[in-house]
Amino acid sequence: MYNTWEELEEAIKGCRGCKLYTNRTNIVFGTGNREADLMFIGEGPGADEDRLGEPFVGKAGQLMNEAFLALGIDRKEVYIANIVKCRPPSNRNPEDDEASVCINYLRNQVILVKPKIIVLLGSVALKNILGKEYGITDTRGKWIEKKGIKYMPTFHPAALLRDDSKKIFFWKDLKEVKKAME
Numbered sequence: 001m002y003n004t005w006e007e008l009e010e011a012i013k014g015c016r017g018c019k020l021y022t023n024r025t026n027i028v029f030g031t032g033n034r035e036a037d038l039m040f041i042g043e044g045p046g047a048d049e050d051r052l053g054e055p056f057v058g059k060a061g062q063l064m065n066e067a068f069l070a071l072g073i074d075r076k077e078v079y080i081a082n083i084v085k086c087r088p089p090s091n092r093n094p095e096d097d098e099a100s101v102c103i104n105y106l107r108n109q110v111i112l113v114k115p116k117i118i119v120l121l122g123s124v125a126l127k128n129i130l131g132k133e134y135g136i137t138d139t140r141g142k143w144i145e146k147k148g149i150k151y152m153p154t155f156h157p158a159a160l161l162r163d164d165s166k167k168i169f170f171w172k173d174l175k176e177v178k179k180a181m182e
Contacts, residue, residue, distance in 0.1 A: 001108060008112070009029050012085050013027055015085070015086075015101070017102075018098040020084060020086035020094075020098050021086050023086075025087075026052070026053030027085045028044075028045035028049045028082060028086070029053070030080060030081035031055055031079070031081075032076060032077070033077050033078060034113055035114070036078050036079040038077075038078045038079075038116070038118075038177065039078065039081070039110065039117070040078060040079070040080045040118070042055060042056060042122065042125060043082060043084070043122055043156065044082050044083060044084040044086075044087060044088050044124070045082060046058045046060070046087065046158075047091070048061075049087065050087035055081060056157070059161055060157035060160075060161060061157070063157045067157075067170065067174055071174055071175065071178045081109050083103065083128050083129075084098055085102055099124070099128050110149075117151075117181065119152050119153075119154060119173075119177055120151055121156045122136060125153075125156075126139060130151060136154075139153045140154045140173060141153075141169060141172060141176070143180075150180065154169065154170050155169060155170050155173075
């Protein structure tokens with residue numbers, strides 16, 4: 001457990017715990033309000049995120065930004081992170097051993113942020129945070145509370161780019177989150 005953001009970021013920069021570090025341009029630490037009541041967790045960085053060192057700046061991030069704007073959520077007022085901090089090759093899902101190395105870094109981020117609500121973006125985030133028994137299609141849109149934090153699983157914005165029919169569910173889930181924040 002790292003007590004400061006600086007210690008945690010330095011630890012991640014020096015991490016050699018899995019093979020993902022070998023191809024990274026930048027670690028993708030996380031961004032936003034470090035005291036946010038609302039946190040978003042995705043699966044891992046893509047090419048744009050790896051290049052810029054910031055989560056959700058590619059096409060999926062642009063889609064998420066549009067949803068934030070429409071709902072009146074200020075991106076600077078939420079905290080956004082990923083399960084893994086280095087880009088998996090070809091944007092594949094992180095493998096279990098890769099996620100297991102990074103999960104303690106993410107837990108440390110959650111402890112430092114102290115969010116009231118965490119939105120789990122996609123199956124990888126859902127399974128790594130709440131358990132392998134959960135499936136995104138069955139669980140999305142349903143509040144789950146653990147250790148004083150409310151979780152809202154929903155589809156990953158990248159899934160919306162592949163399947164327009166999921167947009168309505170993503171929108172509905174984020175509206176629920178916005179309502180809970182108010």
